[in-house]
Amino acid sequence: xxxxxxxxxxxxxxxxxxxxxxxxxxxxxxxxxxxxxxxxxxxxxxxxxxxxxxxxxxxxxxxxxxxxxxxxxxxxxxxxxxxxxxxxxxxxxxxxxxxxxxxxxxxxxxxxxxxxxx
Amino acid sequence: xxxxxxxxxxxxxxxxxxxxxxxxxxxxxxxxxxxxxxxxxxxxxxxxxxxxxxxxxxxxxxxxxxxxxxxxxxxxxxxxxxxxxxxxxxxxxxxxxxxxxxxxxxxxxxxxx
Numbered sequence: 460x461x462x463x464x465x466x467x468x469x470x471x472x473x474x475x476x477x478x479x480x481x482x483x484x485x486x487x488x489x490x491x492x493x494x495x496x497x498x499x500x501x502x503x504x505x506x507x508x509x510x511x512x513x514x515x516x517x518x519x520x521x522x523x524x525x526x527x528x529x530x531x532x533x534x535x536x537x538x539x540x541x542x543x544x545x546x547x548x549x550x551x552x553x554x555x556x557x558x559x560x561x562x563x564x565x566x567x568x569x570x571x572x573x574x575x576x577x
Numbered sequence: 578x579x580x581x582x583x584x585x586x587x588x589x590x591x592x593x594x595x596x597x598x599x600x601x602x603x604x605x606x607x608x609x610x611x612x613x614x615x616x617x618x619x620x621x622x623x624x625x626x627x628x629x630x631x632x633x634x635x636x637x638x639x640x641x642x643x644x645x646x647x648x649x650x651x652x653x654x655x656x657x658x659x660x661x662x663x664x665x666x667x668x669x670x671x672x673x674x675x676x677x678x679x680x681x682x683x684x685x686x687x688x689x690x
Contacts, residue, residue: 495681501683503681503684504681505678508678563675564622564625565622566622567621
């Protein structure tokens with residue numbers, strides 16, 4: 460079974476500061492990894508994903524994440540926070556398509572709410 | 578950019594009433610899903626649907642829930658007799674294939690009173 464742990468339910472950063480949102484996963488084989496963002500009163504929007512290839516993936520709005528197999532991590536970063544980044548961020552995993560898994564449902568973390576202080 | 582659309586955005590219903598949440602998945606997608614997020618909790622998988630039948634469902638998806646694709650574009654979630662604990666944001670999602678990236682709609686807030 461897969462699981463996702465997001466350290467910190469709430470993170471506050473100053474505008475212009477580095478954003479670091481942590482995600483660790485547990486899976487018998489490296490899964491597909493995703494970050495979704497949920498702005499207030501809106502749905503889930505895909506920020507970025509890792510499936511294969513380069514372990515540093517770039518997403519929308521200047522975010523990027525690095526898959527580190529040895530650490531079972533997929534932390535989300537952005538060099539300089541903007542007020543518009545205030546939202547809740549969800550890390551999620553699903554089994555790889557070539558894993559032979561019977562299920563490809565997404566397993567989500569509990570989410571990290573990001574506040575940006577002017 | 579194609580997107581998943583959901584209606585209604587918010588519905589308030591009395592306990593015991595039937596509710597139907599509607600979704601229009603992305604047009605060339607073949608797999609459809611419902612997820613749920615109770616306020617303050619994780620997003621949870623409910624059900625996946627492919628080729629006009631349920632391909633997988635979670636423990637949450639009990640007999641009071643059903644899904645249907647009544648025509649070529651809509652995908653619905655029906656809750657037969659709502660309970661207070663059904664109050665949640667319900668997300669519809671779709672993907673091209675099993676194991677592909679899943680795209681979510683904006684959600685339907687259901688409040689059961």
